[in-house]
Amino acid sequence: MEKPTKRILSGVQPSGDLHLGNYLGAIKNFVSLQKEYECFFCVVDLHAITVWQDPKVLANKTREVTAAFIASGIDPKKNNIFVQSQVPQHAQLGWLFNCVARMGWLNRMTQFKDKAGKNSENVSVGLFSYPTLMAADILIYLATHVPVGDDQKQHLELTRDIAQKFNNDFKTDFFPIPEPLILGEATRVMSLRDGSKKMSKSDPSDYSRIMLTDTAENITQKIKKAKTDPEPLPQDKTGLEKRPEAENLISIFASLQDTSIESVIKDYAGKEFSTFKKDLADLSVSKLEPITSEMNKLMSDVSYIDSILNQGKENAIAVAEPVLQKTKEIIGFLS
Ligand code: AMP
Numbered sequence: 001m002e003k004p005t006k007r008i009l010s011g012v013q014p015s016g017d018l019h020l021g022n023y024l025g026a027i028k029n030f031v032s033l034q035k036e037y038e039c040f041f042c043v044v045d046l047h048a049i050t051v052w053q054d055p056k057v058l059a060n061k062t063r064e065v066t067a068a069f070i071a072s073g074i075d076p077k078k079n080n081i082f083v084q085s086q087v088p089q090h091a092q093l094g095w096l097f098n099c100v101a102r103m104g105w106l107n108r109m110t111q112f113k114d115k116a117g118k119n120s121e122n123v124s125v126g127l128f129s130y131p132t133l134m135a136a137d138i139l140i141y142l143a144t145h146v147p148v149g150d151d152q153k154q155h156l157e158l159t160r161d162i163a164q165k166f167n168n169d170f171k172t173d174f175f176p177i178p179e180p181l182i183l184g185e186a187t188r189v190m191s192l193r194d195g196s197k198k199m200s201k202s203d204p205s206d207y208s209r210i211m212l213t214d215t216a217e218n219i220t221q222k223i224k225k226a227k228t229d230p231e232p233l234p235q236d237k238t239g240l241e242k243r244p245e246a247e248n249l250i251s252i253f254a255s256l257q258d259t260s261i262e263s264v265i266k267d268y269a270g271k272e273f274s275t276f277k278k279d280l281a282d283l284s285v286s287k288l289e290p291i292t293s294e295m296n297k298l299m300s301d302v303s304y305i306d307s308i309l310n311q312g313k314e315n316a317i318a319v320a321e322p323v324l325q326k327t328k329e330i331i332g333f334l335s
Pocket residue numbers: 011012013014021022023024025026147148149150151152186187188189190198199200
């Protein structure tokens with residue numbers, strides 16, 4: 001089997017409206033990486049159902065993530081965009097990896113601890129074994145690189161551990177050890193209401209996040225109301241880590257403008273946040289509005305989106321099936 005040297009896989013869950021964290025931490029990077037890599041972009045619905053999803057809206061959310069990929073600039077003809085549950089090889093390899101990963105490894109996953117909280121006896125088994133399926137998503141394509149936001153770093157390390165253990169146990173070098181690509185100035189976008197919390201789909205406050213479905217007015221309002229401290233913008237980066245809200249807004253600005261945090265600080269040194277927020281709102285609207293309107297346009301033509309996903313599914317299966325067969329052969333299953 002020919003091994004790829006530059007192949008990307010990444011996944012986004014269809015579990016709610018996409019927000020600025022998803023865009024800056026992941027999707028925006030997918031767009032720039034598509035030139036250099038062979039790409040597989042997966043809407044991970046099997047991961048989404050590790051917590052309750054309303055059956056009446058799940059299909060639409062799945063199409064919406066697809067529309068967001070395309071509207072952001074991922075070329076659906078050159079890349080493979082597909083749905084995880086439509087490629088059964090993911091779940092099959094996921095089971096095999098459940099038998100490779102160790103309980104102790106999964107017990108250390110901070111995302112599980114955060115999501116389960118005090119409720120750990122009552123969450124689904126799937127939420128606990130979530131990272132083994134994520135490893136399968138990646139390794140079923142022998143992907144070499146995985147662009148993600150900073151919050152997925154630990155899951156990527158687990159994926160590397162699974163690949164390594166499988167290779168060691170079966171004395172093979174079949175699975176690559178994939179590299180994370182955590183890129184840009186906004187790898188961890190924080191809540192607009194609390195600089196110590198990640199921007200997330202599950203935050204109860206709408207004002208904590210900017211959604212890709214927000215109107216220009218919503219965006220401007222949310223940025224205006226975003227929490228800051230009373231000081232003006234700093235003269236340099238020193239001490240910025242002690243001002244999480246300021247650091248967050250500056251990182252968002254830098255990432256949206258494709259520049260560095262240093263350069264944004266240089267432009268706004270000593271200025272009031274009211275001035276900065278006005279410019280940040282204008283910049284956000286100018287970057288996000290075209291994506292939102294393209295998403296809306298795409299969502300009005302479901303059959304187009306479904307045809308992209310169908311083609312993506314076929315391409316994905318053509319790559320995934322031989323990898324699954326080879327894995328089963330290595331393990332010693334009858335063929
Ligand atoms: P999810 O919505 O959890 O499926 O996440 C999809 C992608 O967005 C992953 O690569 C995450 O790492 C990334 N992501 C999610 N939230 C954030 C955030 N607040 N900041 C940066 N990246 C994020």
